[in-house]
Amino acid sequence: MLDVAVAYNRYKFLGDEFLTWLWFVIDQDPMIFKDMDPDLTSLEIGNRIVLEKRKSKSVERITIKGEDAHFEEGMLALKKGALVAELNLVYRASEQKWQFTLKGESLNLSGFKTPKTPPPESPDDLEGAILEKVFLYDKILQFLEKLYKYFIKLRTSNSWQSRVMPLIKTWMHAS
Protein backbone atom coordinates (compact mmCIF):
# COMPACT_ATOMS: atom_id res chain seq x y z
CA MET A 1 0.00 0.00 0.00
CA LEU A 2 1.20 3.50 -0.81
CA ASP A 3 2.26 5.92 1.92
CA VAL A 4 -0.96 7.44 3.26
CA ALA A 5 0.15 11.08 3.11
CA VAL A 6 1.35 10.71 -0.49
CA ALA A 7 -1.77 8.75 -1.51
CA TYR A 8 -4.14 11.39 -0.08
CA ASN A 9 -2.92 14.06 -2.48
CA ARG A 10 -2.22 11.73 -5.39
CA TYR A 11 -5.78 10.32 -5.43
CA LYS A 12 -7.87 13.42 -4.66
CA PHE A 13 -9.07 13.27 -8.26
CA LEU A 14 -10.63 9.85 -7.66
CA GLY A 15 -13.04 11.24 -5.05
CA ASP A 16 -14.03 14.10 -7.36
CA GLU A 17 -14.59 11.64 -10.22
CA PHE A 18 -16.71 9.50 -7.88
CA LEU A 19 -18.98 12.44 -7.03
CA THR A 20 -19.21 13.50 -10.68
CA TRP A 21 -20.14 9.94 -11.67
CA LEU A 22 -22.68 9.89 -8.82
CA TRP A 23 -24.40 13.01 -10.14
CA PHE A 24 -24.49 11.38 -13.61
CA VAL A 25 -26.02 8.16 -12.23
CA ILE A 26 -28.60 10.05 -10.12
CA ASP A 27 -29.63 11.89 -13.29
CA GLN A 28 -29.43 9.09 -15.83
CA ASP A 29 -29.50 5.65 -14.25
CA PRO A 30 -30.86 5.75 -10.66
CA MET A 31 -32.07 2.14 -10.78
CA ILE A 32 -28.46 1.11 -10.03
CA PHE A 33 -29.05 2.22 -6.44
CA LYS A 34 -32.01 -0.11 -5.94
CA ASP A 35 -29.78 -3.11 -6.61
CA MET A 36 -27.40 -1.95 -3.89
CA ASP A 37 -30.03 -1.07 -1.33
CA PRO A 38 -33.56 -2.50 -1.66
CA ASP A 39 -34.81 -0.18 1.15
CA LEU A 40 -33.92 2.93 -0.82
CA THR A 41 -36.82 4.94 -2.23
CA SER A 42 -34.72 7.67 -3.83
CA LEU A 43 -31.33 9.34 -3.84
CA GLU A 44 -31.38 12.99 -4.86
CA ILE A 45 -29.04 15.94 -5.06
CA GLY A 46 -29.67 18.12 -1.98
CA ASN A 47 -29.05 21.80 -1.45
CA ARG A 48 -25.37 22.19 -2.33
CA ILE A 49 -22.85 21.27 -5.00
CA VAL A 50 -19.26 22.48 -5.02
CA LEU A 51 -17.31 22.12 -8.26
CA GLU A 52 -13.59 22.60 -8.69
CA LYS A 53 -11.46 23.02 -11.73
CA ARG A 54 -7.86 22.27 -10.91
CA LYS A 55 -5.25 24.14 -12.90
CA SER A 56 -1.52 23.70 -12.62
CA LYS A 57 -1.11 26.14 -9.72
CA SER A 58 -4.61 27.17 -8.72
CA VAL A 59 -8.12 25.86 -8.13
CA GLU A 60 -11.24 27.52 -9.52
CA ARG A 61 -14.19 26.88 -7.20
CA ILE A 62 -17.91 27.20 -7.91
CA THR A 63 -20.51 26.73 -5.16
CA ILE A 64 -24.21 26.32 -5.89
CA LYS A 65 -26.44 26.25 -2.82
CA GLY A 66 -29.99 26.82 -1.65
CA GLU A 67 -33.12 24.70 -1.23
CA ASP A 68 -34.42 25.68 -4.69
CA ALA A 69 -31.04 25.76 -6.36
CA HIS A 70 -30.84 25.02 -10.06
CA PHE A 71 -27.81 23.16 -11.22
CA GLU A 72 -27.47 24.50 -14.78
CA GLU A 73 -24.41 26.49 -13.72
CA GLY A 74 -22.93 23.28 -12.37
CA MET A 75 -23.46 21.61 -15.73
CA LEU A 76 -21.80 24.54 -17.41
CA ALA A 77 -18.82 24.18 -15.07
CA LEU A 78 -18.61 20.45 -15.89
CA LYS A 79 -18.51 21.28 -19.59
CA LYS A 80 -15.61 23.64 -18.90
CA GLY A 81 -13.63 20.91 -17.17
CA ALA A 82 -14.62 21.20 -13.50
CA LEU A 83 -15.48 18.16 -11.37
CA VAL A 84 -17.74 17.79 -8.35
CA ALA A 85 -15.74 18.32 -5.14
CA GLU A 86 -18.61 18.28 -2.62
CA LEU A 87 -22.13 16.97 -3.00
CA ASN A 88 -25.11 17.29 -0.67
CA LEU A 89 -27.34 14.23 -0.96
CA VAL A 90 -30.81 13.29 0.22
CA TYR A 91 -31.44 9.59 0.79
CA ARG A 92 -35.01 8.42 1.34
CA ALA A 93 -36.29 5.04 2.50
CA SER A 94 -40.06 4.69 2.94
CA GLU A 95 -41.09 7.72 5.04
CA GLN A 96 -37.61 8.44 6.38
CA LYS A 97 -35.04 10.96 5.17
CA TRP A 98 -31.27 11.28 5.62
CA GLN A 99 -29.26 14.25 4.37
CA PHE A 100 -25.51 14.80 4.29
CA THR A 101 -22.64 16.36 2.38
CA LEU A 102 -19.93 14.13 0.98
CA LYS A 103 -16.51 15.58 0.23
CA GLY A 104 -14.62 14.09 -2.70
CA GLU A 105 -10.99 14.39 -1.61
CA SER A 106 -11.55 12.89 1.88
CA LEU A 107 -14.88 11.02 1.56
CA ASN A 108 -15.77 12.73 4.87
CA LEU A 109 -19.39 13.37 5.75
CA SER A 110 -20.61 16.64 7.20
CA GLY A 111 -24.01 18.10 8.02
CA PHE A 112 -25.15 14.49 8.43
CA LYS A 113 -28.79 14.40 9.54
CA THR A 114 -30.65 11.16 10.21
CA PRO A 115 -34.40 10.74 10.75
CA LYS A 116 -35.29 12.26 14.12
CA THR A 117 -34.90 10.09 17.18
CA PRO A 118 -36.26 10.90 20.66
CA PRO A 119 -33.61 12.18 23.10
CA PRO A 120 -32.85 9.81 25.98
CA GLU A 121 -34.94 10.79 29.00
CA SER A 122 -32.99 8.81 31.58
CA PRO A 123 -29.60 7.07 31.83
CA ASP A 124 -31.43 3.80 31.19
CA ASP A 125 -32.51 5.09 27.77
CA LEU A 126 -28.97 6.02 26.72
CA GLU A 127 -27.87 2.66 25.33
CA GLY A 128 -31.03 2.39 23.22
CA ALA A 129 -30.59 5.95 21.94
CA ILE A 130 -26.96 5.33 20.97
CA LEU A 131 -27.69 2.05 19.23
CA GLU A 132 -30.59 3.56 17.30
CA LYS A 133 -28.36 6.42 16.09
CA VAL A 134 -25.58 4.01 15.17
CA PHE A 135 -28.06 1.97 13.14
CA LEU A 136 -29.19 5.11 11.29
CA TYR A 137 -25.61 6.24 10.55
CA ASP A 138 -24.60 2.76 9.52
CA LYS A 139 -27.41 2.56 6.98
CA ILE A 140 -25.92 5.43 4.99
CA LEU A 141 -22.28 4.52 5.57
CA GLN A 142 -22.85 0.98 4.32
CA PHE A 143 -24.73 2.29 1.29
CA LEU A 144 -21.88 4.69 0.50
CA GLU A 145 -19.36 1.89 0.88
CA LYS A 146 -21.26 -0.24 -1.66
CA LEU A 147 -21.59 2.73 -3.97
CA TYR A 148 -17.88 3.53 -3.83
CA LYS A 149 -16.97 -0.11 -4.30
CA TYR A 150 -19.19 -0.26 -7.39
CA PHE A 151 -17.52 2.89 -8.73
CA ILE A 152 -13.97 1.65 -8.07
CA LYS A 153 -14.66 -1.69 -9.77
CA LEU A 154 -15.95 0.25 -12.75
CA ARG A 155 -13.09 2.75 -12.68
CA THR A 156 -10.46 -0.02 -12.71
CA SER A 157 -12.21 -1.92 -15.53
CA ASN A 158 -12.03 -1.46 -19.28
CA SER A 159 -15.70 -0.42 -19.23
CA TRP A 160 -14.75 2.95 -17.79
CA GLN A 161 -12.96 4.08 -20.95
CA SER A 162 -15.05 2.18 -23.47
CA ARG A 163 -18.58 2.64 -22.12
CA VAL A 164 -18.98 4.87 -19.04
CA MET A 165 -16.76 7.80 -19.96
CA PRO A 166 -18.44 8.37 -23.36
CA LEU A 167 -21.85 8.27 -21.65
CA ILE A 168 -20.79 10.83 -19.04
CA LYS A 169 -19.31 13.08 -21.74
CA THR A 170 -22.54 12.89 -23.75
CA TRP A 171 -24.57 13.70 -20.61
CA MET A 172 -22.36 16.68 -19.75
CA HIS A 173 -22.59 18.18 -23.19
CA ALA A 174 -26.27 17.44 -23.83
CA SER A 175 -27.57 18.96 -20.58
Place this chain on the structure above:
Amino acid sequence: MSLLSASVSITRYKVAGKLEAPVLETVGAALKENAISEIDDQAPEKVSGWTSFEKPYQPDFSGSSFVYGAYLVFALRIDKKAIPAKIIQKYFMIESARRLAESSRQYLSRNEKQRIKDHVIDGLSLKVPATPNVYDIIWNYEESFLWFFSNLKAANEELETLFLRSFNLTLIRMFPYTAAHLNADLADTEKDILLKLTPTNFRG
Protein backbone atom coordinates in the same frame (compact mmCIF):
# COMPACT_ATOMS: atom_id res chain seq x y z
CA MET B 1 -19.50 16.84 18.65
CA SER B 2 -22.01 14.51 20.15
CA LEU B 3 -23.05 11.50 18.17
CA LEU B 4 -26.61 12.19 19.38
CA SER B 5 -26.68 15.71 17.84
CA ALA B 6 -29.18 16.58 15.12
CA SER B 7 -26.33 17.13 12.65
CA VAL B 8 -22.89 15.52 12.79
CA SER B 9 -19.63 15.21 10.86
CA ILE B 10 -17.98 11.81 10.52
CA THR B 11 -14.48 10.74 9.56
CA ARG B 12 -14.19 7.01 8.93
CA TYR B 13 -11.20 4.89 9.93
CA LYS B 14 -10.07 1.31 9.60
CA VAL B 15 -8.28 -0.06 12.68
CA ALA B 16 -5.18 -2.07 11.79
CA GLY B 17 -4.20 -4.81 14.23
CA LYS B 18 -5.70 -6.59 17.21
CA LEU B 19 -5.47 -6.13 20.96
CA GLU B 20 -4.36 -8.58 23.61
CA ALA B 21 -7.17 -10.62 25.19
CA PRO B 22 -9.21 -9.93 27.26
CA VAL B 23 -10.00 -7.04 24.92
CA LEU B 24 -12.40 -5.03 27.08
CA GLU B 25 -9.97 -5.02 30.01
CA THR B 26 -7.14 -3.96 27.69
CA VAL B 27 -9.23 -1.12 26.25
CA GLY B 28 -10.42 -0.01 29.69
CA ALA B 29 -6.86 0.07 31.05
CA ALA B 30 -5.59 2.05 28.04
CA LEU B 31 -8.45 4.55 28.33
CA LYS B 32 -7.73 5.07 32.04
CA GLU B 33 -3.99 5.41 31.48
CA ASN B 34 -4.50 8.05 28.79
CA ALA B 35 -7.53 9.81 30.25
CA ILE B 36 -7.67 13.60 30.07
CA SER B 37 -6.11 15.43 33.01
CA GLU B 38 -7.20 18.86 34.20
CA ILE B 39 -4.86 21.79 33.51
CA ASP B 40 -6.85 24.56 35.19
CA ASP B 41 -4.58 26.28 37.76
CA GLN B 42 -1.56 24.77 35.98
CA ALA B 43 0.88 26.14 33.44
CA PRO B 44 0.28 23.91 30.32
CA GLU B 45 -1.73 25.62 27.61
CA LYS B 46 -3.09 22.46 26.01
CA VAL B 47 -3.85 18.85 26.92
CA SER B 48 -5.65 15.98 25.22
CA GLY B 49 -6.88 12.61 26.42
CA TRP B 50 -9.77 10.18 26.47
CA THR B 51 -12.97 10.89 28.28
CA SER B 52 -16.22 9.02 28.73
CA PHE B 53 -19.22 9.60 26.49
CA GLU B 54 -21.66 9.88 29.37
CA LYS B 55 -19.55 12.08 31.66
CA PRO B 56 -17.08 14.02 29.48
CA TYR B 57 -16.09 16.32 32.36
CA GLN B 58 -15.68 13.52 34.93
CA PRO B 59 -14.19 10.64 32.94
CA ASP B 60 -15.23 7.23 34.21
CA PHE B 61 -14.11 4.03 32.48
CA SER B 62 -15.00 1.67 35.28
CA GLY B 63 -16.26 -1.81 34.38
CA SER B 64 -17.74 -1.91 30.91
CA SER B 65 -19.19 1.61 31.09
CA PHE B 66 -17.83 2.36 27.60
CA VAL B 67 -19.48 -0.68 25.98
CA TYR B 68 -22.81 -0.22 24.19
CA GLY B 69 -23.93 -3.34 22.34
CA ALA B 70 -21.16 -4.30 19.92
CA TYR B 71 -19.57 -0.85 20.11
CA LEU B 72 -16.97 0.85 22.26
CA VAL B 73 -18.16 4.42 22.78
CA PHE B 74 -15.94 7.08 24.31
CA ALA B 75 -14.57 10.50 23.35
CA LEU B 76 -11.42 12.49 22.67
CA ARG B 77 -11.22 15.66 24.74
CA ILE B 78 -8.86 18.48 23.84
CA ASP B 79 -8.58 21.29 26.38
CA LYS B 80 -6.92 24.47 25.28
CA LYS B 81 -6.35 27.78 27.00
CA ALA B 82 -7.06 30.67 24.71
CA ILE B 83 -5.49 33.87 26.03
CA PRO B 84 -6.50 36.87 23.92
CA ALA B 85 -3.48 38.53 22.27
CA LYS B 86 -4.50 41.93 23.63
CA ILE B 87 -4.35 40.65 27.23
CA ILE B 88 -0.88 39.22 26.62
CA GLN B 89 0.15 42.56 25.11
CA LYS B 90 -1.23 44.51 28.08
CA TYR B 91 0.69 42.52 30.71
CA PHE B 92 3.78 42.40 28.49
CA MET B 93 3.83 46.21 28.29
CA ILE B 94 3.33 46.57 32.06
CA GLU B 95 6.08 44.08 32.86
CA SER B 96 8.48 45.59 30.29
CA ALA B 97 7.96 49.07 31.73
CA ARG B 98 8.61 47.77 35.25
CA ARG B 99 11.88 46.09 34.22
CA LEU B 100 13.08 49.19 32.37
CA ALA B 101 12.33 51.34 35.41
CA GLU B 102 14.16 48.93 37.71
CA SER B 103 17.27 48.78 35.51
CA SER B 104 17.23 52.47 34.50
CA ARG B 105 17.65 51.42 30.87
CA GLN B 106 15.79 52.62 27.79
CA TYR B 107 15.67 49.39 25.81
CA LEU B 108 15.26 45.66 26.38
CA SER B 109 17.07 43.09 24.27
CA ARG B 110 15.16 40.72 22.02
CA ASN B 111 15.91 37.82 24.37
CA GLU B 112 14.69 39.79 27.38
CA LYS B 113 11.45 40.64 25.57
CA GLN B 114 10.89 36.98 24.69
CA ARG B 115 11.54 35.92 28.31
CA ILE B 116 9.05 38.53 29.56
CA LYS B 117 6.45 37.33 27.07
CA ASP B 118 6.92 33.70 28.10
CA HIS B 119 6.69 34.71 31.76
CA VAL B 120 3.47 36.65 31.10
CA ILE B 121 1.91 33.72 29.21
CA ASP B 122 2.88 31.28 31.97
CA GLY B 123 1.36 33.58 34.59
CA LEU B 124 -1.86 34.07 32.65
CA SER B 125 -2.12 30.32 31.93
CA LEU B 126 -2.46 29.71 35.65
CA LYS B 127 -5.45 32.02 35.81
CA VAL B 128 -7.29 31.19 32.56
CA PRO B 129 -9.41 28.01 32.52
CA ALA B 130 -8.98 25.69 29.53
CA THR B 131 -11.79 25.46 26.98
CA PRO B 132 -12.78 21.81 26.47
CA ASN B 133 -13.69 20.33 23.07
CA VAL B 134 -15.21 16.87 23.06
CA TYR B 135 -15.32 14.62 19.98
CA ASP B 136 -17.22 11.34 20.22
CA ILE B 137 -15.88 8.02 18.97
CA ILE B 138 -17.61 4.78 18.01
CA TRP B 139 -15.32 1.80 17.65
CA ASN B 140 -16.51 -1.56 16.36
CA TYR B 141 -13.63 -3.73 17.52
CA GLU B 142 -14.82 -6.96 15.88
CA GLU B 143 -15.22 -5.35 12.46
CA SER B 144 -12.13 -3.12 12.85
CA PHE B 145 -13.74 0.20 12.02
CA LEU B 146 -14.01 3.45 13.92
CA TRP B 147 -16.09 6.59 13.39
CA PHE B 148 -14.76 9.88 14.66
CA PHE B 149 -17.32 12.64 14.98
CA SER B 150 -15.30 15.50 13.57
CA ASN B 151 -13.69 16.43 10.27
CA LEU B 152 -11.31 18.96 11.87
CA LYS B 153 -7.74 18.26 10.74
CA ALA B 154 -6.14 19.05 14.10
CA ALA B 155 -8.65 16.89 16.01
CA ASN B 156 -8.16 13.98 13.59
CA GLU B 157 -4.38 14.20 13.92
CA GLU B 158 -4.66 14.29 17.71
CA LEU B 159 -6.91 11.22 17.58
CA GLU B 160 -4.50 9.25 15.37
CA THR B 161 -1.53 10.04 17.63
CA LEU B 162 -3.30 9.31 20.92
CA PHE B 163 -4.90 6.12 19.58
CA LEU B 164 -1.54 4.71 18.52
CA ARG B 165 0.03 5.67 21.85
CA SER B 166 -2.83 4.22 23.88
CA PHE B 167 -3.64 0.98 22.06
CA ASN B 168 -0.58 0.44 19.87
CA LEU B 169 -2.98 0.15 16.92
CA THR B 170 -2.86 2.25 13.75
CA LEU B 171 -5.88 4.16 12.51
CA ILE B 172 -6.09 4.34 8.71
CA ARG B 173 -8.26 7.19 7.49
CA MET B 174 -10.68 6.19 4.73
CA PHE B 175 -10.15 8.52 1.78
CA PRO B 176 -10.37 7.71 -1.95
CA TYR B 177 -7.17 5.64 -2.16
CA THR B 178 -7.41 3.76 1.15
CA ALA B 179 -11.15 3.08 0.69
CA ALA B 180 -10.37 1.62 -2.74
CA HIS B 181 -7.31 -0.36 -1.66
CA LEU B 182 -8.67 -1.72 1.63
CA ASN B 183 -12.46 -1.75 1.39
CA ALA B 184 -13.41 -2.41 -2.22
CA ASP B 185 -12.45 -6.12 -2.42
CA LEU B 186 -10.16 -5.45 -5.37
CA ALA B 187 -8.25 -8.33 -6.94
CA ASP B 188 -4.46 -7.92 -7.22
CA THR B 189 -4.80 -7.03 -10.92
CA GLU B 190 -7.32 -4.30 -10.03
CA LYS B 191 -4.99 -2.98 -7.32
CA ASP B 192 -2.23 -2.75 -9.93
CA ILE B 193 -4.56 -0.75 -12.18
CA LEU B 194 -5.49 1.48 -9.21
CA LEU B 195 -1.80 2.30 -8.70
CA LYS B 196 -1.54 3.49 -12.30
CA LEU B 197 -4.79 5.49 -12.50
CA THR B 198 -4.59 9.04 -13.75
CA PRO B 199 -7.37 11.65 -13.92
CA THR B 200 -10.03 11.09 -16.55
CA ASN B 201 -10.20 13.71 -19.27
CA PHE B 202 -13.94 14.37 -19.61
CA ARG B 203 -13.40 17.23 -22.06
CA GLY B 204 -11.33 15.51 -24.68
